[in-house]
Amino acid sequence: METEKYLRMDKLPHIWCPGCGHGTILNSFIRAFTESDLDQDKTVVISGIGCSGRATGYLNFDTLHTTHGRAIAFATGVKMANPNLNVIVMTGDGDGTAIGGNHLIHAARRNIDLTVILFNNQIYGMTGGQFSPMTPPSDMATTAPYGNIDQNFDLAQLVEGAGGTFIARGATFDPRQLKRLYLAALKHKGFSFVESFSQCPVSYGRQNGSGDAVEMLKSQKKNTVDFKKWQQLSTEKKQLLYPLGILKEVDSPESEYTVRYKKIIAKANQEGAL
Amino acid sequence: MNRYEIRLSGAGGQGMILAGKILAEAGVMVDNLNISQSQSYGPESRGGASRSEIVFDEDQIDFPKVIKPDLLVCLTQESFDQYGSDLKSYGVIIVDSRIDISAVRQEFKDNVYQLNILDLAARKIGEEISANMIVLGVISRIIQNKIPVEFIKKAIIEKVPPETIDINMEAFDLGFDLKLDKRSYIYGRI
Amino acid sequence: MKTKIFKPEKRAVLLQGDQAVVEGALAAGVEFFAGYPITPASEIAEGFARELPKIGGKFLQMEDEIAGMAAVVGASLAGKKSITATSGPGFALKQENLGFATMVEAPLVVVNVQRVGPSTGLPTSPSQGDLMQTRWGRNGDQEIIALAPASVAESYELTIKAVNLSEKFRQPVVLLLDEVIGHLREKIYLNDSEEIEIINRKRPTADQDPKSYLPYQQTDDLIPPMADYGSGFKYHTSGLFHDQSGFPDGKKETAKLMQDRLHNKLHNNLEQIIFYQKDIRNDDRVAVLSYGSTARTAISAVNTGRKDNLKAGWFKLQTVWPFAEREVAKLAAQVETIIVPELNQGQLIREVERAVAGQARVLGINSYAGELIKPEAIRDLMEEVL
Numbered sequence: 001m002e003t004e005k006y007l008r009m010d011k012l013p014h015i016w017c018p019g020c021g022h023g024t025i026l027n028s029f030i031r032a033f034t035e036s037d038l039d040q041d042k043t044v045v046i047s048g049i050g051c052s053g054r055a056t057g058y059l060n061f062d063t064l065h066t067t068h069g070r071a072i073a074f075a076t077g078v079k080m081a082n083p084n085l086n087v088i089v090m091t092g093d094g095d096g097t098a099i100g101g102n103h104l105i106h107a108a109r110r111n112i113d114l115t116v117i118l119f120n121n122q123i124y125g126m127t128g129g130q131f132s133p134m135t136p137p138s139d140m141a142t143t144a145p146y147g148n149i150d151q152n153f154d155l156a157q158l159v160e161g162a163g164g165t166f167i168a169r170g171a172t173f174d175p176r177q178l179k180r181l182y183l184a185a186l187k188h189k190g191f192s193f194v195e196s197f198s199q200c201p202v203s204y205g206r207q208n209g210s211g212d213a214v215e216m217l218k219s220q221k222k223n224t225v226d227f228k229k230w231q232q233l234s235t236e237k238k239q240l241l242y243p244l245g246i247l248k249e250v251d252s253p254e255s256e257y258t259v260r261y262k263k264i265i266a267k268a269n270q271e272g273a274l
Numbered sequence: 275m276n277r278y279e280i281r282l283s284g285a286g287g288q289g290m291i292l293a294g295k296i297l298a299e300a301g302v303m304v305d306n307l308n309i310s311q312s313q314s315y316g317p318e319s320r321g322g323a324s325r326s327e328i329v330f331d332e333d334q335i336d337f338p339k340v341i342k343p344d345l346l347v348c349l350t351q352e353s354f355d356q357y358g359s360d361l362k363s364y365g366v367i368i369v370d371s372r373i374d375i376s377a378v379r380q381e382f383k384d385n386v387y388q389l390n391i392l393d394l395a396a397r398k399i400g401e402e403i404s405a406n407m408i409v410l411g412v413i414s415r416i417i418q419n420k421i422p423v424e425f426i427k428k429a430i431i432e433k434v435p436p437e438t439i440d441i442n443m444e445a446f447d448l449g450f451d452l453k454l455d456k457r458s459y460i461y462g463r464i
Numbered sequence: 465m466k467t468k469i470f471k472p473e474k475r476a477v478l479l480q481g482d483q484a485v486v487e488g489a490l491a492a493g494v495e496f497f498a499g500y501p502i503t504p505a506s507e508i509a510e511g512f513a514r515e516l517p518k519i520g521g522k523f524l525q526m527e528d529e530i531a532g533m534a535a536v537v538g539a540s541l542a543g544k545k546s547i548t549a550t551s552g553p554g555f556a557l558k559q560e561n562l563g564f565a566t567m568v569e570a571p572l573v574v575v576n577v578q579r580v581g582p583s584t585g586l587p588t589s590p591s592q593g594d595l596m597q598t599r600w601g602r603n604g605d606q607e608i609i610a611l612a613p614a615s616v617a618e619s620y621e622l623t624i625k626a627v628n629l630s631e632k633f634r635q636p637v638v639l640l641l642d643e644v645i646g647h648l649r650e651k652i653y654l655n656d657s658e659e660i661e662i663i664n665r666k667r668p669t670a671d672q673d674p675k676s677y678l679p680y681q682q683t684d685d686l687i688p689p690m691a692d693y694g695s696g697f698k699y700h701t702s703g704l705f706h707d708q709s710g711f712p713d714g715k716k717e718t719a720k721l722m723q724d725r726l727h728n729k730l731h732n733n734l735e736q737i738i739f740y741q742k743d744i745r746n747d748d749r750v751a752v753l754s755y756g757s758t759a760r761t762a763i764s765a766v767n768t769g770r771k772d773n774l775k776a777g778w779f780k781l782q783t784v785w786p787f788a789e790r791e792v793a794k795l796a797a798q799v800e801t802i803i804v805p806e807l808n809q810g811q812l813i814r815e816v817e818r819a820v821a822g823q824a825r826v827l828g829i830n831s832y833a834g835e836l837i838k839p840e841a842i843r844d845l846m847e848e849v850l
Contacts, residue, residue, distance in 0.1 A: 008700075011711065041696040046538075057700060057711065062693040064541065065702040066534065067564050073531035077538025077546075078693060080522045081496050085542065085694045103534075106527035261522065268517035295478075295649065302478045302651050309478065311649040315588065336764030337839050338615075338648055338757070 006030045006040065008060045015054055019205075019213030021172035021198030022119055026055055028175045029090075029117065032182035043086040046075045048100060051126050051200075052092035052119035069100030072107045075114050083258035086186070089116045093134035094124045097153055101133070108162035108191050112257035115185045116193045118155065121200035129203035140207040156247050159193045165250040166192035169242065171224055172199060173217040177244065184246060189253035197224070197242075277331040278420060279340040282409065283357050284349030286315060286322040289406030292433065294326030296410060299429035300421050301330055307421075310338035323352060330420065345416060347409055348373060349391065361385060368412055370405075389452055395445065404445040411449020423450070475654050481619040481645040482549075484652065485575055486511030488623025489547050491660055494573075495521035496546040498535035500528055500554060503587040504643045505577040508549035529557035533574070537561060540570040541701060543692030545627055549575035552594050553584060556601065562636055563602035564703045566726065569634035569680070569688070571665055573626045576638060577646035578807075580834045589834025590643035592756055592807040598638050599785050605723065607730045609737055610638040610785040614759040616650035622739075622782060628663040629737060633729055634687050640784060642807065644757040644836060665690050674698065678708040680722070686729035730786060738788045744777035744798060750846050751799045753792065753816060755781040758805045758837060765842035776846050784812070789819045796823035801849045805829040805837045825849070 007030065016022045033043075040061060047056040049068035056063035066074045071089045079087040096104055096118045107114055123141065124130040131141035131148045134155070139148045156167050166188040170178040178196060185192035199205065199216035210216050227245035230238060253259060267273065280297065282290040291313045298311035313326045327340040346361055347368045348354035354369055359379045361367060367382060369375055371390040378386055389412065395405040407430065414426045427446065434442045479487065485508050489497075497512035499505075509525065516523045522539070526532040532548050539546040550558060555576045565572055578594045580586035594601075598610045611626050613619040623639060630637040668677055668689045679699040681688040688708075691697040704712035705719040712718075730737060743766070744751055752762035759780040766778045779795055781788055792815075796802060802824050804813040813828045820826055829845060831837045 041698065042694050044542075044693050057702075061698055063698075063700045064538070064693075065700065065704070066537075067560055067703060070530060070534040070561065073526065073534035074538040076524065076526070076531070077496070077498055077535030077540075078542045079538075080498075080524055080535070081539035081542035081544040081546070082692075082694055102527050103531055106531070261517075265517045265520055268514075273518070274514050298478050298649050298651075302476055307651070309649070309651045311478075312644065312647060335650075336767055337760050337836075338644065338650070339836060341839065 003030045003034050006033055006060050008058055011058050014058055016051060017200075017202045019199070019201040020051070020125075021121065021200070021213075022051055022055065024172040024175050025117065025119055025178065025196050025198060026058065028178035029182050030059075031179045032186060035179075035183055036186045038086050038186060042084060043088065044075075044078050045088045045090060046071045046078065047090045048092070048095035050092040050095045050124065051121070052090055052095060055090045055119075069095050069098070070103065071095070072100060072103040072114065072116065076103075076107060076110075076112055079112055079114060080258060080261070083113070087114050088186075089114055091116065091118050093118065093120045093122060094132040097133045097155065105158065105162035108159045108164035108193065110257040111163055111165050111190045111255055113189055114191055115182075115188070116191070117182065117185075118193065118195050119198050120155070120195055121198040121204060122152075123200050123204035125200045125203040129207055142207070155195045160248055163191075164193050164248070165190035165252065165255070166246070167248040168193070168246045169195045169197070169244050171197035171220045171244060173220045174244070181246065184249070188249070190250070190256045277329065277333070277335070278345075278417070279343045280328045280345045280347075280413065281340045281343040281357060282326040282347045283353035284324055284347075285352075286324045287403070288324065288349050289403060290324050290326045290347075290349070291315065293406040293410050294328050296426065296429045296433050297328045297413065297421070299433060300425040301328070303425040303428065304421055306332055308332070308335045310335045312339055323356075325353070325357075345413065347413070349405060349409070358382070366416060368409065387454055391449070394448060398448060399441060399445050401441070404442060407442045407445035408449035408452075411446040412452055412454070414446070415450050415454065476651055477654055478649050479616050479620075479652055480507060480647060480649050481613070481616045481641055482507035482577065482647065483511050484616045484619035485549070485623045485639065485641070486515060487654065488620040489573070489627060490515060490519070491620075492545065492624040492627035493662055493664070494545045494547050494627060495519065496536065496539040496544040497522070497548065498524035498526050498539065498546075499532040499548045499550060500526055502529070502551045502554045504579055504646045505549045505551045505554075505575065507646070508575060508577070512547075529554035530561060533558040533561035533565075536572050537565045537568070537570045540565070540572045541568070541693050543695075545571070545631065547573040547575065547627070549577065551577050551579050551587075552581045552591070552597070555594055555597060559597075559601045560603075563604065563606065565636040566602070566606050566608070567703050568701045569690070569726075570636065571630035571634050571690075572636050573623070573630055574636060574638050575623075576640055578640060578642040580832070586834040588643060590645075590757055590807055590836060591832070591834070592640075592642055592758065592811070593832065594640065595784060595808065595811040598640060607635075607727055608638060608785050609633070609635055609730065609783070610640050611739070611782055612640040612755040612784045613645055613782070614756055614780060615645065616648055617652040618782070619645060620652060620654070624660055625739065628661065631665040632663045632687070632736075633733070634665060634690055635730065638785075640756065642757050667691060668697065679710045680706060680708045682708055682721070682725065686725050686732065734786060737783060737786060738791070739782035740780060740788055740791060741782065742777070742779040742795075744779060744795065745775075748775050748777035749799055750774075750776040750801045750803060750849055751779050751795055752776065752803045752805065752842055752846070753779045753781070753795070754805050755784050755812070756807075758807060761837045761839050762803075762805055762842060765839040765846065768839065769843055769846055774846055774850055776850070787815045787819070789815075792816055792819040793821070793823070796820040799824055801825045801827060803827050803829060803842060803845055805842055807837070808832050
């Protein structure tokens with residue numbers, strides 16, 4: 001199978017729990033990459049810490065498993081050092097929006113050509129079920145034994161506000177859409193961000209009576225709607241459902257960060273420069 | 275030339291740090307002369323205490339800061355109060371005439387030259403900020419056997435914005451021509 | 465490694481210590497800087513922002529100190545000689561990713577222009593308070609190389625050496641300036657680049673089959689060849705203890721083997737890493753042992769003291785970590801007293817006492833509120849003990 005060349009088959013099986021959605025995300029990503037015309041040898045995949053962080057170990061590219069929250073910052077260095085590389089970040093909701101939230105908004109602000117796939121299972125899974133900035137209010141977590149009083153981010157809006165030029169949201173109940181979103185994100189020149197709903201039946205589901213993985217996928221489907229349909233909804237209904245699909249796409253390769261830096265190089269080499 | 279130490283002190287914005295840099299740049303032009311220039315300042319860009327130090331030596335400069343100045347400039351009361359009693363016995367203190375020097379140590383009474391630097395800058399040049407160029411003129415006259423005047427002028431031209439060269443040179447000359455007689459309490463006021 | 469780099473007939477310039485770091489790094493082949501503004505190190509960032517694009521290099525001002533450190537590791541893995549600069553509070557923030565760099569053996573240089581701490585402390589005053597933070601600031605046991613220039617000329621020279629050492633040993637190197645050296649302007653003589661020895665990291669050979677490439681191979685010299693990202697090797701890099709393939713295997717033996725290699729790759733080569741200068745005469749009875757700006761005070765005190773026939777000499781460390789244990793032990797056998805002046809409450813002196821092991825008397829002089837130690841203070845103590 002062609003997709004196998006993008007996996008380190010000898011590192012499987014993966015460590016994710018039965019029923020976890022992360023494997024679906026990885027699967028959809030590999031299918032998207034297979035359809036893209038990107039060079040495997042010129043692609044670096046970078047992750048942080050947590051369940052999502054382990055994705056890099058299974059992918060057959062140059063892979064960098066960094067410190068907690070910092071994947072995007074490492075990726076920024078890799079991309080700037082060699083703009084010819086395709087740089088992909090895989091991060092989680094804790095990794096990418098709590099400890100790494102600052103790097104997320106600043107990479108979006110720079111509009112640097114990274115593809116960020118955020119595995120959002122709404123919980124810190126690897127450490128046993130503490131609440132993250134993506135855990136909805138009133139949910140239960142080991143560090144919110146009386147219910148969560150924190151508000152969660154609307155990530156798409158956060159990244160849009162920060163200046164991201166490609167923003168999409170998908171969910172593991174629809175892997176084919178996930179694949180389409182990843183493919184579009186990989187092709188986008190600029191900062192692209194795909195929030196990917198994933199289910200965690202073990203650390204999230206059990207605390208919140210969400211049922212097994214199948215039940216959780218059904219809930220995903222119930223709570224989401226295609227972006228085009230969502231736009232037709234009343235303001236009230238919009239607040240109850242998450243739109244899925246490409247939510248924003250601005251095609252302006254000239255505004256990409258490494259492209260703009262090239263102009264700085266040209267400026268610095270003009271006569272009479274500093 | 276033996277070790278020679280200059281300390282310039284004043285308030286932030288009076289250009290003492292730039293003056294120090296210019297003296298150091300001029301020193302670079304002198305063959306076989308080593309230079310260490312340092313500064314201390316507060317977080318403010320304007321106001322606050324500011325100090326610049328330059329050490330010249332034909333030998334290697336071990337300690338890079340002023341140990342005891344040969345030449346001390348104080349443009350504010352605060353800087354005079356702080357540094358005015360730290361000087362080599364044969365050293366020179368240049369003090370602005372607005373400063374009350376009645377508390378000067380007995381042993382340094384003859385070392386003090388009080389000049390109306392800030393008034394001159396305001397009246398003749400129209401910019402109190404050019405006081406540092408007047409100071410450079412005064413210093414240049416004192417150390418001209420160590421660092422040629424034209425080197426200091428050249429360093430000024432390199433360091434100030436091109437459109438201000440003329441006015442800065444005017445201020446420099448004004449300082450250079452100030453009489454350094456001990457009665458400059460009077461002279462300085464012109 | 466060439467030690468005599470500076471030749472007086474070369475171009476004379478007035479440079480700040482911070483600027484000399486920039487010049488040295490460029491001479492050594494650095495092409496990437498990422499960092500965050502902080503006093504008294506901002507001049508280094510400003511210098512790279514101006515100079516790097518001229519050579520097609522990259523400058524990044526990141527959102528925080530942590531990101532600056534992370535980006536530099538990323539750039540190093542992508543094949544560029546990389547550097548960042550900060551001061552104490554920022555250095556504290558960089559520690560985790562500095563440990564990561566040690567773990568994945570990413571060559572890079574971290575400049576710390578020390579100011580008085582703890583916390584925000586005295587931002588514009590000199591200190592040597594981060595000596596132990598440099599050595600032990602990260603979680604876990606690990607080696608570090610740290611060089612400490614005492615002048616503007618040395619800031620240039622030791623930056624080149626820092627880059628070279630990092631490339632040679634696949635090891636992050638810390639360059640410890642202090643506020644005085646960072647902001648000091650001195651006349652220095654810049655040399656032509658062809659006179660400088662430049663070391664580039666060992667990369668896999670052209671005939672290396674990517675399939676059999678081991679990014680953390682147990683080679684004879686303990687320094688595995690390092691492939692650039694994007695050169696077809698498709699290897700894994702992780703802050704978890706990993707075997708030769710780069711993948712974590714969770715085994716205790718792997719963790720031990722790796723820790724031993726990381727330690728031994730430096731300790732088998734101390735003679736290439738430990739630099740120092742000294743002037744100790746046969747009949748000297750006191751030695752002043754110092755580093756950084758404090759060495760300027762020490763040398764001044766010794767040179768003026770000798771004019772009055774004081775039997776004193778000086779020993780200046782250019783490499784502060786790994787500590788020059790053997791050399792200091794030898795010094796202790798030569799003199800009766802070793803004076804250790806420091807801009808802290810006594811950090812290096814602990815190492816000195818350990819190395820001296822009772823062979824000589826060890827006395828500290830400490831200034832930790834933002835003032836350089838005056839030559840007088842050392843002179844007085846020398847006279848007292850002689």
